[in-house]
Every structure is written in structure tokens, then in C-alpha cells.
Amino acid sequence: MATGTQIEVVMPQMGVSVSEGTVTKWLKQPGDTIARDEALLEISTDKVDTEIPSPGDGVVGELLVAEGETVEVGTLLATILPVGAVAMEAPPAPAPVAAPVALAAEPVAVAPEPPIGVAPEQPAAVPVAADAASGNGRTFVSPVVARIAAEHGVDPNAVTGTGTGGRVTKKDILAHIESGATAPPAPAPAALAAPPAPAPAAPTPVAAQPAAPPAPAPVAPPAAPLQTGEVEEPMSAMRRGVMEHMRRSLDTSAHVSSAIEVDMSRIVAARAQLKKEYQASYGVNPTYLSFIAKATVETLQDYKWVNAEIRGEKVITRPWVNLGIAVSLEDGKGLIVPVIKNAQDLNLLGIARAITDLAARARTKKLLPDDVQGGTFTITNPGGFGTFHGTPIISQPQVGILGTYALVKRPWVVQDELGQDVIAIRPLMNITLTYDHRLVDGAYSGGFLRDLRTRLEGWEQAD
Amino acid sequence: MPARAYLLDAGLVSYREALELQQSLAAAVIQHGFPETVILVEHPSVVTTGRRTSETEVHLPEDTSVEVIETNRGGKSTFHGPGQLVCYPILDLNRHGKDLKRYVRDLELAIIATIAPFGMEAVTIEGLTGVWLDAPPRKLASIGIHVSRWVTTHGFALNIDLDPAPFTSWITACGLEDAQFTTMSRELGRSVSVDEVKPAAIMAMGEVFALEFDALPAADVVGLLARHAREPLATR
Numbered sequence: 048m049a050t051g052t053q054i055e056v057v058m059p060q061m062g063v064s065v066s067e068g069t070v071t072k073w074l075k076q077p078g079d080t081i082a083r084d085e086a087l088l089e090i091s092t093d094k095v096d097t098e099i100p101s102p103g104d105g106v107v108g109e110l111l112v113a114e115g116e117t118v119e120v121g122t123l124l125a126t127i128l129p130v131g132a133v134a135m136e137a138p139p140a141p142a143p144v145a146a147p148v149a150l151a152a153e154p155v156a157v158a159p160e161p162p163i164g165v166a167p168e169q170p171a172a173v174p175v176a177a178d179a180a181s182g183n184g185r186t187f188v189s190p191v192v193a194r195i196a197a198e199h200g201v202d203p204n205a206v207t208g209t210g211t212g213g214r215v216t217k218k219d220i221l222a223h224i225e226s227g228a229t230a231p232p233a234p235a236p237a238a239l240a241a242p243p244a245p246a247p248a249a250p251t252p253v254a255a256q257p258a259a260p261p262a263p264a265p266v267a268p269p270a271a272p273l274q275t276g277e278v279e280e281p282m283s284a285m286r287r288g289v290m291e292h293m294r295r296s297l298d299t300s301a302h303v304s305s306a307i308e309v310d311m312s313r314i315v316a317a318r319a320q321l322k323k324e325y326q327a328s329y330g331v332n333p334t335y336l337s338f339i340a341k342a343t344v345e346t347l348q349d350y351k352w353v354n355a356e357i358r359g360e361k362v363i364t365r366p367w368v369n370l371g372i373a374v375s376l377e378d379g380k381g382l383i384v385p386v387i388k389n390a391q392d393l394n395l396l397g398i399a400r401a402i403t404d405l406a407a408r409a410r411t412k413k414l415l416p417d418d419v420q421g422g423t424f425t426i427t428n429p430g431g432f433g434t435f436h437g438t439p440i441i442s443q444p445q446v447g448i449l450g451t452y453a454l455v456k457r458p459w460v461v462q463d464e465l466g467q468d469v470i471a472i473r474p475l476m477n478i479t480l481t482y483d484h485r486l487v488d489g490a491y492s493g494g495f496l497r498d499l500r501t502r503l504e505g506w507e508q509a510d
Numbered sequence: 511m512p513a514r515a516y517l518l519d520a521g522l523v524s525y526r527e528a529l530e531l532q533q534s535l536a537a538a539v540i541q542h543g544f545p546e547t548v549i550l551v552e553h554p555s556v557v558t559t560g561r562r563t564s565e566t567e568v569h570l571p572e573d574t575s576v577e578v579i580e581t582n583r584g585g586k587s588t589f590h591g592p593g594q595l596v597c598y599p600i601l602d603l604n605r606h607g608k609d610l611k612r613y614v615r616d617l618e619l620a621i622i623a624t625i626a627p628f629g630m631e632a633v634t635i636e637g638l639t640g641v642w643l644d645a646p647p648r649k650l651a652s653i654g655i656h657v658s659r660w661v662t663t664h665g666f667a668l669n670i671d672l673d674p675a676p677f678t679s680w681i682t683a684c685g686l687e688d689a690q691f692t693t694m695s696r697e698l699g700r701s702v703s704v705d706e707v708k709p710a711a712i713m714a715m716g717e718v719f720a721l722e723f724d725a726l727p728a729a730d731v732v733g734l735l736a737r738h739a740r741e742p743l744a745t746r
Contacts, residue, residue, distance in 0.1 A: 062609025071561040086658070089561060089582070094639045095610045095655040096561055096584035410541060 054103040054127040056087060058120050061097060068092040069117040070124070075107045081127060088124065105129050221281050285381035296443045300483035304438040304450075307496040311454055311474045313506040314338045321395075321508065329396060336372075336428050337399035339451050339478070342502040344368045344390045344398075347424060350495040353447040354424050357486055367391055371422035371442055372402055374409040383409045384442055386422040395508075426451065435477050446483035447492075452476060513605065516547040517712060517723035525556045525579055525590060528598065532663045535600045539661050546605070547726065548715050549598040549665075552704055553590035557681055560585045560654055567682045574680060583664035585639070585654035586685040593672030593693070595704050595711060596665070599719070603660040606719060614639055614653060616718050617666050621651045623714035624668065624707065630697060640684070641668075648692035649677075652684060668711070669693040670704050 058068060068090040075081050075088075086098040087107070108126035112118055206223045273279055282290070318333050325333045347354040351364040370390040374383050385405035390398060408414050425442045430452035439448045459473040478499065482492045520528070528551050538544035557568060557578045567587045568578060590596060603613055618634045621641040625632055632641045632650060641651040651668040670693060677683040677691035694702045716723060 062607065062612055064609055064611040069562075084659075091562060091584050092610050093614050094583075094585040094653045095614060095657055096582060097610065097657040098659070100659065 052129065053108065054101075054105060054129075055123055056099070056102060056125040056127060058090070058118050058122045058124055059099060060120050061090075061092060065092050065120070067117055067119045068097070070112050070114055071096060072114060073110055074098075075101075077107050077109060079107045080130070081105060081107055099124070101127055103127055218281065283381065285376075285383075289382050292443065293440050296440050299443055300441050300446065301485050302438070302441065302481055303484045303489070303492075304479050304481040305489070305492050305496060306436060306477050306479045307500050309476050309478055309500045309503050310459065311335070311476050311503065314503055315454075315474050317506055317508045325396065325399065329400065331396065331399045331403055333395065333399045334402065335454060335476075336426070336451065337395060337402055338506070339449075339503065340370060340372070340387075340390070340398050340402065340426055341393075341395050342499055342506075343424070343426060343449055344370060344393075345502060346495060346499045348391065349498060350491065352487055352491060353480070353482065353495050355446055355486060356423070356444050357446065357483070358444075362486060365423065367423070369421045369423045371425035371445075372405060373425060373427035373439075373442075374406050376410060383414065383419060384422060384425055385409050385414055385418045386420065388421065425449070430454065430476070437479065439479070439481050441481060441483060446486050448481050450479040450481065452478070512716065512720045512722040514545060515719075515721040515723055516545050516726040518547055518549045518726040519708065520549055520551045522554065522592065523551045525553045525558060525577075528553065528596075529579075529581065529663075532598050532600060536658065536661045536663050539600055539602055540659050546602055546721065547600045548712075548721070548723065549600070550708060550711065551596050551598070552592050552594060553596060555589070555591040555676070557587060557589055557676075558583075559587045562685075563587045564685065567685055568680075569682070570680050576676075576680065581654075581656075581664070583654040583656045585652070586683070587681045588652050588654065588667065588683050589676040589681060590667055591672050591676065593670055593695075593704065595668045595670055595707055597668070597711060597715065598665040599662060599715065601662045601719065603657065603662060608660060610655075610657065613662065614655065617653055617655075620711075620714045620718040621666055621668060623717065624711045625650070625694065627710050628694065628698060628702070628707075630694065638686070643692060643697060646690065648690045648697075649684070649686075650692055650694070650697075668707070670702055670707055671695040 061068065069092070070088060071091040072089045074086050081087060081101045081104070083102065083104050084100045087101045088099050090097050090099055105127040106129075108128045110125050112122065112124050118124070201220065201223060206219050314335060318335065318338065321333045325331050347368050352362065354364065354368055356363040368390045370387045371384040372387065374385060375381075376383065385408070387393070387398065387401040387405065390401075393401065405414070405418065408418070422442060422445060424445055425448045427439045427448060428451045429437055429439075433453045435452045435455065437450050437452065439450045441448050454474050454476045456472050457475045458470045459475060460468050461471045461473070463469050478496065480492050480496050518531075520531070523531075528549070532549065535544065535547050535549075539546060555576050557570070557576055559568065559578065559580050560583050562584070563580075563586045570576065570578075599617075601613075603609070606613060606616070615634075618639070618641055622632045622634075625641075630643070633644050634640075635642050635647065638647075639653050640649055642649055651666055653666045654664050656663045669691065672693060674691040674693055674696070678689075683689070683691065694707065712723060715721065
């Protein structure tokens with residue numbers, strides 16, 4: 048969902064020595080849908096052309112500056128309307144509106160039904176809305192604000208609005224709630240557990256999960272006043288989703304982690320051999336992660352309970368592996384776990400291709416809701432940063448997550464052809480299995496890791 | 511302390527290929543924190559236009575067959591050809607002052623520092639971005655930049671040893687009607703090669719932007735990008 052209120056796009060500050068810029072090209076027109084961070088226009092200053100990204104999701108409303116005009120920093124350039132609102136200059140714009148709305152139909156209806164009768168922009172709303180906000184009339188608030196208000200039992204009319212025409216924005220209502228001006232949200236624990244509506248094209252992994260078990264409503268500690276130098280910002284929907292999910296997983300599963308060291312010599316050799324061919328013929332990079340994913344999927348066939356799920360007092364196992372791959376988004380903005388469906392049917396190339404595709408779509412927010420659902424086991428790969436060990440958190444309702452870590456050359460004791468111990472330099476990787484000890488025992492998990500290592504160390508390239 | 515950056519000395523590369531390379535690198539810098547990279551190339555003859563190029567600027571003689579490419583860089587039309595050192599810094603301006611004008615001034619400084627070891631004194635002219643030799647003004651280097659999320663593409667072109675006629679006879683370069691264009695060879699009265707100037711350019715870029723370069727072999731760029739795209743996969 049887009050943010051609920053109209054977003055204003057202003058000429059940004061592009062350096063202390065830059066006071067103005069020329070609009071060279073509008074990359075979107077009124078009525079076009081636009082995602083946060085997507086380029087909206089280009090500004091030229093001196094010999095530099097700069098793309099100005101949209102500050103939020105929505106539909107382009109008005110373009111207020113013509114191409115070729117030079118404007119000062121801070122000048123209002125355009126407005127972005129929330130998805131669902133009707134762009135003033137584009138009366139019949141059904142197409143751009145329909146698509147995101149359909150995608151937004153996520154399984155998040157646990158929260159009390161928000162008043163979603165998306166109110167159209169009121170023409171000449173400025174004086175009218177200001178009156179309404181200060182008085183007792185029905186103030187227009189966006190669906191997002193309405194939902195937040197409903198969740199926290201706040202009357203939006205009681206909040207001072209800073210939006211256009213004194214409208215109550217999401218920021219206003221969050222600030223109002225933060226300030227403690229409202230009663231604790233006692234009667235609706237489920238509402239708290241429900242993730243907020245995700246961005247249309249990037250549902251959080253949490254959104255795909257079944258409803259949370261009713262947790263006792265946490266009593267929020269009184270908000271500490273902000274100290275000088277501290278910066279406060281609202282948490283994104285995805286962040287809140289991740290927050291809720293991580294906590295719930297730790298509260299649900301009995302997490303235990305085991306690690307094994309794997310000599311990756313054969314994988315390194317196989318990869319070097321395949322890399323050129325894969326890249327030239329298929330445009331796909333056979334990453335170490337693809338090899339590990341392939342070996343993991345094979346090993347899971349022999350260890351059904353690592354690929355299982357606990358439902359009540361029953362254990363659910365299945366013949367297929369839907370492999371989740373944890374993908375972190377840029378700048379720590381969140382985490383998403385797209386799923387490779389029926390990974391047991393894919394060969395190495397198929398897995399490498401699926402990982403490349405999902406990771407790219409995750410980062411460009413082009414995942415479909417189905418891409419993040421139905422995972423039966425997950426791999427996370429923080430080793431790119433050089434870390435050699437970790438204890439990841441299980442993605443519910445799964446019971447296991449594999450962690451892969453930095454590939455490092457180490458002195459390693461091996462046997463030469465005479466059976467003598469010698470020290471060799473080998474590329475080693477630590478691999479961890481974090482499992483839910485409610486279902487998976489230590490010996491069983493040890494067997495899984497041992498067999499996985501055997502597969503990787505004895506890799507025969509067959510595909 | 512200088513930051514580590516890559517230096518890619520790519521040799522003679524077509525404009526389009528170099529543009530694609532720049533865009534891949536910029537995307538990697540934006541999305542994955544790929545190290546900043548400075549590309550040095552020469553282009554086969556080509557005319558490029560910027561967003562603000564007016565139609566009258568390009569007036570190729572009838573017997574000339576040269577490709578004209580529209581780009582997304584700032585500035586107006588320009589000409590590239592062998593004998594010109596083209597430098598494309600893919601920098602994250604979050605690390606260099608977050609100021610578009612300052613970046614252009616810094617590039618001018620780097621160009622001036624590049625030619626100083628050759629005994630050339632250049633100037634900048636208010637309102638006429640680029641690097642000039644004075645009295646009468648002759649343009650030695652041109653600048654055109656594109657910035658997306660504070661990451662730069664495009665850069666500068668320094669005329670070293672080429673015929674500057676196309677700047678005026680093929681196009682009205684930079685939209686400047688009566689400007690003269692010159693080259694280092696012409697000014698120094700001897701043949702100066704691009705290879706001779708590269709070390710000075712590398713040193714100047716390193717000094718102005720506080721970068722310490724690791725050479726990036728041209729053949730490995732694709733693999734390196736792919737590898738880098740994979741690494742941030744995950745975390746829990």
C-alpha cells in the first residue's frame with residue numbers, strides 16, 4: 048500500500064553550492080503509477096543531470112513545473128497521490144490504479160477492517176479540510192491512517208494534522224501515538240501481531256504466514272523523551288514485519304545450532320570449470336550458494352524431518368522441497384525470503400538460475416506474493432561479509448535453516464597417497480544448521496550435516 | 511585516509527559498450543556497495559548529445575559517417591575519438607561532499623592537476639564548465655555528468671592528440687558558437703600519447719577524491735560484478 052496521504056515532491060538540496068536546477072525531463076506523466084525510489088524526473092544543474100526519485104509509492108498527480116523551467120531548491124515539483132486516489136488531471140485512469148490494488152490484496156485481513164472507502168481527493172480541499180480538522184466534521188484520512196487509528200483506538204479528529212489542508216498524515220498519527228496521548232491498545236492483541244499492509248510488489252515474508260498465535264498484548268514502556276542528537280524515524284512496514292516474525296520465531300521454536308567445516312576444493316574446481324560456460328550460454332553465475340542449495344535439497348530427501356512442519360501435535364512431512372533463500376535488501380531496509388518451488392526437480396543450472404532471478408526480483412520489488420509463500424526450508428548466506436559463524440533464526444513455520452559462511456583458505460590436515468598426515472591449504476567453509484529441537488534431535492541434525500558435507504566434498508559434476 | 515577504489519584501464523572501447531559498463535558498475539555501487547571505480551577509455555569516433563542539446567548543434571558534413579548517440583548526461587553535444595583520454599568516475603557522492611557543483615569543480619581540478627606535470631597551466635571559466643587554456647580561450651577538456659542516487663556516471667574527456675576539427679565542423683560542441691578547441695599535442699608542439707598522460711590522470715583523480723586504486727583487469731569485470739551481486743544475498 049502506498050502511504051495514505053498525498054506526497055509532495057520538492058526540488059531537493061543537491062549540495063550547499065547548488066541553489067537551483069532546471070527540469071530537463073519528466074520521466075513519468077500524471078496518472079502513471081510510480082514506486083518509491085523510481086526515477087520521476089531529471090534535473091540539470093551546470094553540466095550534471097540528476098535523476099530525482101519518487102519519495103513514495105503512488106500515482107503521479109500533478110506536474111507543477113514544465114520541462115526547461117529553472118526552479119529553486121525547495122520548489123514544489125509534483126504531487127504523488129496514494130494508490131487508489133484519482134489523479135486530478137487524469138480522470139479515466141483505471142489501468143494504473145487497478146494493478147497495484149489487486150496485488151495489495153494480501154492475507155493481512157486480521158486487523159480490524161479499516162474504512163477502505165477510498166475517498167477521492169476533495170477539490171479545493173484546503174479551507175474545507177482545515178475547518179473540518181479543527182471542528183467536528185468528518186476529516187478525510189487515508190486508509191493507512193485510518194487503520195493505524197483503529198488499531199490504537201485513536202480518533203483521528205483528535206490529532207493535529209500537518210498534511211495538506213491540515214490533514215492528519217501517517218507521521219502525525221504515529222507521533223500522536225508515540226507521545227502517549229492515547230490509551231494502550233488493550234482490546235486487540237491480534238491487530239498488533241498483524242503485519243501492516245506491505246508495499247504492493249514487495250510483501251514481507253511475514254505476510255505470507257498464517258495468523259500469529261495470540262500473544263499477550265505487550266505493554267509498551269512509556270516513551271522516553273528524545274535526547275539531543277538522537278534521531279527518531281518511523282519503522283517501515285517491512286521492518287515491523289521482520290521484527291514481529293523474528294520475535295515470534297524465537298518464542299515458538301527451540302533453536303539449536305550446529306556447525307560443520309566443509310572442504311570446498313571440489314566445489315571450487317567444479318565452479319571454475321562451469322563458470323564460463325554458464326555465463327556464456329545462460330548468463331547465469333554458478334555461485335557457491337547454488338552448489339550448496341543443490342546438495343542441501345538432495346540431503347533433505349533423506350532427512351524428512353528437517354524439511355517438515357509441526358502442526359499442533361502432528362508432524363507434516365512432504366516429498367518436495369520449497370527452498371527459501373534469504374535476501375537482504377539494500378541499506379538494511381529489510382529482509383525477504385523468496386522461495387524456489389519444487390527445488391528437488393531442478394538441476395544445478397536450474398537452481399542457479401532461480402536464485403539469480405529471485406534475488407534480482409526481490410531487490411527490484413518485483414516479487415509476486417506467490418514467490419514468498421510455501422517455503423519448507425531456508426538457506427541464508429551471510430558469508431559474503433566474511434563472517435564464519437552465526438545462529439540464524441528459523442523462518443516459521445519451518446523447522447530448519449542452513450547458514451553458509453565465508454569461504455576461507457586454511458591449513459588443513461589431509462592424508463597423502465601413503466596415508467601420511469600432511470598439511471595442505473584448502474578452501475574451507477563453515478556451514479551451520481539451526482533446527483527446532485522440538486522436532487529435530489541432535490543426532491539427526493548431525494547426520495544431516497555430515498551427509499551434506501559428504502555431498503559437497505565428493506561433488507561429481509553430472510549436470 | 512584514502513579509500514580503496516578500482517581503476518579500470520579499458521583501452522579502446524565503443525561508446526555504447528562503455529556506457530553499459532558504467533551503468534552496470536553504477537548499479538552495483540548503488541545496490542551492493544561495490545567499490546567506487548574510475549574507468550579510463552578511448553572511444554572510436556562518435557558524437558554524443560546530452561539532454562539539453564539543441565538540434566542545430568549537430569551539423570555533420572554530408573560525407574561523414576559517424577554515429578550520433580543520445581545520452582542521459584548533462585551538458586550539450588560533444589565529440590570523442592582516438593587520442594582523447596575519457597575518464598568515467600563511478601563515484602558515490604555521499605562520500606564526496608554530496609554537492610553536484612563541487613563535484614564538477616573537483617573534476618576540473620583533477621584535469622588541471624593531470625596536465626600540470628606537462629608544464630601546462632589551465633584555467634576554469636565561470637559559467638563555462640570544462641578546462642580551458644587562456645588568451646585566447648581554447649577548450650582542452652569537456653565535462654558531462656549523470657547522477658542517480660548520488661552515484662555518478664559519465665565524466666570528462668581530455669583532448670590529447672587528435673584533430674579538434676570535428677568539435678566545430680561536425681557539431682557546435684557544448685553549444686558554444688565561437689569556441690576554439692585544442693589538444694595537448696597542439697599546445698606542447700609535440701606528439702603526446704594517451705598512455706603518457708594516464709599515470710598523471712590516475713594520480714590526480716586519487717589526490718582530488720582521496721582514492722587509492724587497485725587495478726581492475728578488464729577481462730574480469732563481468733565476473734566481479736556477478737560475484738559482488740551474490741555476496742550480499744542473505745543475512746538472516
